Amino acid sequence: MKQGSGVGGQGLGEGNRARVFGFCGSIKAFWLASILLAFGLQPWALGQPNLNELQQQAEQNRRLQQLQQQRIAQLNRDLANLDAATRQQLAELRRLEAEITRLERERAELTRQIDLLEGQKKQAEARIASLQKELEGLRERLSALLQSLHRERAGRYLPLLRAESFTDLSVRSKWVGVLGQHQTDLMDRIKNTVRQLDEERIRLGLLVDTLTERRAERQQRIAALAQNRQTVQLTVANLRQQQAGRQVILRETLQAQAQLRAELQVLQGRIAAELRRIAEERRRAEEERRRREAEERRQRELQAQRERELQARRQREEAARRERETVREVPSVPREVVGALQFPVRGGRVAEPYGFQGNDWQTLQGAEASSPIVAAADGVVIDSLFIANLGYTLTIRHSDQIATQYVNVLEPRVSVGQRVGQGQVIGFTGGGVLIPSDQMWFRVIVIDNNGNFRYVDPSRYY
Template structure:
């Protein structure tokens, strides 16, 4: 019988087509992930450029503020030196004022003493108006008289001149004191003005230092963000490289699957041509005897998954029914008496078991875990073949069930519902 090799070939091609479809979907997913990773990496690069520009701007501002701070500190130092010089000058002037006031006080005291002497002399002259001339009368000669008179006049003139000298000196000292006081007041005003200017500059410096500290904190935050962004970009670049490597590997695998599919199609075409040539060359059909005897009448097929239901009818997703079992790993039974014609394993579809019931009727069970039967084994209706859940692309509680019917030289899959 040539039915089961053709069915196995058809299942193999179907499995390969599903593998190819799954591989193409995997490649598309990886390419989408690669595109997203590349977009994220480009966004990280743009953020890095923006952060570098902001850091450059902040560095320029910090540099300008540092230069302004240095200028203010130089100006403050200059003002402090000028204030120190003014304080020294003020101290010197205060000392000069104190000395002048001391001299004025001394001259005033001497002047008061001299005035007292003159007042005493004048009083004495008034009291003894006649007696003032007695020393002159006692002179022994005219020459002696002249000398005595000249001497008395000289003494009077000297006292009067001394008083005038003291008064002039006292006036000059008072003027000098006034001048020093005015100079001292002017210097004090300048010192206060410098102090106010220095205080203003100090406030500006403190404000500048606060602004500079804020900018430095902002710069440090930007640098930390830049470090994090660089690390994120490195991670994205590594992820992108890994995804590109996976895409390359999956594309290579996809190309290999396409090559295998093309090769299988060529083999199938060659086999079909060979089969057609054999049919044409054969004078009469040759009977094929299956290994074990088959029943003459199969009857209605048993539902392959006890307690299950038809989830997807025949023809909606392909030439098969999708039967949902009660739970993952549901038991699968033989739909009728027959023998195991073949067992095929594909990772995405799990194990596929094909039973031949008659020369024109076969059933196929896909998505089994490791089968409980072997090729060539005779099975009874309802015998346990295995459990669902062996494939990667089919849910673990589902079974793909096919019924193959041979009509003449053509074998095709039909709706299993017509045989229950």
């Protein structure tokens, strides 16, 4: 084999460059058509909403529902916290009101006691005034008596002249003394009573001052508690306002979630309708294909019947024409490449073999998401095609007879025209949404001398 033609060759000849890029264009067109047919889409239906778009919308709707559910759970937690805080503040408010009520009762009792003591104080003052008035009268009478005695002393002989006898004089002198002593004792008793009443008045005044101070202290505590009660009432009002706001947000969120559910149901209905439409189109296409095949078989049978009736010359010409129209046999697999390719996913395995469910690729499973993809052999990157649902598709030409193709590449590490070596990392799995991020589709392409190609089982080349 000439240099550059075998597996791991160092390059491509200048004469083969046009054939390479022509082959690349053919593969790209064939691959795009295969993708559209594999997912039930026709090439002319690309501009219409397809099943993938509807499924993406449904998935986005589900994510929004999850976010709304999380938001509802958070709002419920906030409402529970606000409700607990409100109950705590209401309990504090009831305690303050009970304390204020108790203090007001105490203040009313103190006021009643103060009023009672004030009344007693006024009674004592009135009695003191009455006794003082009586004392003044006694003083005046005592003064008059003293003046009388003084006059009698000054004219001590006049009573003797007026007395009828000595006994009468003695009785009158004694009686005057008794009256003076009685007046003196009465004044002393009144003074003692006044002194006691004055002391009682002072005691009542002190008691009234004490009760007044206690009432003022109760009033200050009531004012402080009333201020605290106002603060607690404002806090309760604020908490209730926050609860009302959260309830409004919760109600709106529940309405939005219900709307999302309704939209999801509509999307699911559209997806089901799209699936039914795709199934119907496939059924019709299958029926059309079978009808065409039956028609072709009927036409071939008629033609064969007519050809048998033709002359031998026409039969030879018809045979020659059929031979020209018969599909040429593809070349066998080059023996020199069997067992020469490296497994393209590091640490991977074969998840689905070649030909599974009619597939012309081999599904490889990586060790994890975004597993490294390596070149199966030395070669040149001849194509890099991006398809939104399948990621990047890289095609590497290894020789004139063989190429490899890598589907679901996340971000290529190589570019078209770049030479790569066997085992070189060319990208990572996970570029598309229809293929799991840890898988890759791998194809081995065999090319004949006329540029025709076919896919073969890659397991024959490891």
